[in-house]
């Protein structure tokens with residue numbers, strides 16, 4: 001009895017179901033209204049067909065769209081139905097095990113372009129990881145640089161030097177946020193309660209050191225580095241698309257292999273290794289997925305930690321205890337099946353007020369994210385995730401027992417799966433069959449031979465004929481490699497856990513401005529549709545593998561993003577069309593069906609607003625997101641849809657367009673680089689054409705309708721088959737939703753829609769109006 005009680009007290013994590021009865025009722029109420037609308041539509045269509053109604057096809061189109069919206073509502077209902085929260089108790093870890101018994105963690109950071117992703121951003125992320133509260137001898141950090149940039153490498157080398165001061169400083173003073181740019185930009189960073197002179201001195205000298213580091217990194221002209229002291233000789237003449245592997249060990253504390261020091265980790269800084277994988281124009285490199293696979297193999301032959309953390313270059317650790325929280329979920333279940341990986345929600349640093357670009361996704365995470373966490377488990381989001389190495393190696397949950405090997409794979413099998421590197425095969429064998437707590441690779445003295453092995457596995461031809469990118473590692477075939485890879489893990493039967501400590505685990509940057517936000521949405525929607533059309537689609541995984549049915553349906557919530565575009569576009573066009581062509585597709589105010597429509601319109605919007613309020617967000621944030629949904633769907637999702645259609649026809653290829661990261665500055669004057677960062681900006685990219693055209697069309701329709709009301713039907717009583725309140729509200733609502741584009745039509749510079757976009761949009765509108773009025 002007593003022992004059972006102590007065991008209970010030692011619980012490292014708790015899975016807490018979150019009640020939501022009221023929300024469930026609201027879900028059902030909206031569903032009921034949707035179904036009522038469909039029923040009304042079907043019955044009135046039958047009458048119309050009988051009477052040969054003129055605009056019957058409008059109603060058929062509306063019926064199809066509304067049926068689709070109902071499906072989308074059902075998908076969301078499924079995902080949100082049973083949310084859970086995971087509470088973690090890192091303070092109890094110490095009761096379970098000593099520091100020396102914690103599993104090692106390899107931490108991966110990817111960067112791809114020194115212009116779009118300033119080295120200082122990456123440096124801050126790396127420093128925040130090196131300074132985590134975790135035995136330093138158990139942490140190693142690997143940076144993949146797809147930009148093959150001497151400037152990035154130089155910045156990291158300098159950061160490694162700085163880390164020797166920064167890490168002990170953080171430990172000694174219990175610094176809360178260990179990305180220096182945040183620490184030094186927060187006012188009162190120095191004004192600790194005890195205000196003692198010694199701390200103040202240490203703080204000031206640390207701040208000077210950091211400013212010196214920033215200066216060195218910012219002044220490191222690429223050319224200077226190139227002419228440098230020979231340390232950067234490999235970068236000379238290296239083209240980012242065509243160069244051999246470059247690996248640099250920037251920090252390697254040999255004493256970390258000394259067991260006496262290892263356990264406490266005092267005075268040790270985690271290792272830091274820079275990797276720029278081989279690239280050849282003839283070989284596909286699979287973007288981030290390819291980079292992650294190289295990091296997996298390189299770390300496999302060097303440190304081979306059983307746990308891997310991966311973050312994007314702009315996502316710093318905001319909670320220094322994050323690795324300990326993650327361990328609560330990785331070690332805290334009776335069966336590791338429950339935490340194949342541990343994912344922290346993407347949260348953003350310095351996000352703009354009220355989310356003007358609709359990409360902070362707080363509500364999506366709190367509603368859908370926690371909901372999916374209650375099914376088979378949260379999706380993999382590409383960053384802020386702790387993976388078990390063996391899961392990434394394709395091992396299903398029941399193949400190893402906790403203590404030992406069930407089936408030890410043969411050398412031949414491993415060779416076929418993992419490729420020809422002996423070192424990798426051996427390390428993979430120990431991962432697949434061993435348990436987490438075995439010390440990884442034996443103490444290694446010979447760093448040079450390790451690096452040779454690491455170079456071998458970074459070669460761009462290494463994966464040929466192996467399972468990398470398929471059953472092993474990050475999966476290829478989609479721009480949204482994270483969701484695809486997560487799906488494979490769920491399909492193997494693993495469950496996954498949501499890591500949501502307070503303060504938030506990681507913070508990253510969300511793109512601002514029109515082009516950045518829409519490009520990101522376009523890439524995601526493209527990748528998700530690629531998944532749906534591939535042999536990895538969730539239906540097949542549910543039918544033939546171990547993906548839960550409800551989890552499969554939850555994946556559809558995001559996988560169908562691009563498919564939602566044509567339906568939403570069609571529905572958006574119906575209002576203006578009817579006003580211009582003098583038809584109608586919605587019930588008249590005098591008809592009973594109108595009540596359903598009104599209730600649905602109000603109910604749906606109140607429901608959504610309620611969700612924002614529930615997540616402690618403003619009405620403005622709700623409206624911005626509602627509006628951005630319409631904009632994104634008619635631009636990014638629509639183009640994603642067309643891109644994938646073209647790709648399927650073999651007419652084009654999809655590429656990963658890297659998001660521009662804002663340079664984070666130490667002073668707080670950073671924001672005035674852009675006069676109004678929340679205002680929508682434009683460029684001449686084709687994504688802007690459809691929403692511009694829709695904006696123009698809705699304005700035309702509003703003008704048309706008003707004119708018809710005034711000049712046409714004398715009293716203002718519309719003709720019985722012509723547009724009514726519903727159609728007019730549609731057009732007006734569209735104008736409100738596309739307000740940033742209305743402003744774009746009357747503004748200049750980057751706030752104005754470029755002329756060639758306006759021209760193309762105007763041509764589309766002219767053609768549409770012509771066809772609508774054509775008798």
Ligand SMILES: O=c1ccn([C@@H]2O[C@H](COP(=O)(O)OP(=O)(O)O[C@H]3O[C@H](CO)[C@@H](O)[C@H](O)[C@H]3O)[C@@H](O)[C@H]2O)c(=O)[nH]1
Pocket residue numbers: 109110111112113117144146286287288291311312313314381382383479480481482520523524527656657658659660
């Ligand atoms: O060829 C490439 C392209 C990108 N990246 C890295 O991938 C990361 C994500 O790229 P980013 O441009 O920031 O895309 P986001 O849309 O912000 O990323 C989200 O969406 C991606 C999938 O589309 C996921 O991989 C990311 O983890 C997730 O944060 C960055 O660290 C890049 O350096 C590479 O390493 N190699």
Ligand SMILES: [Mn+2]
Pocket residue numbers: 312314508509659
């Ligand atoms: Mn990003």
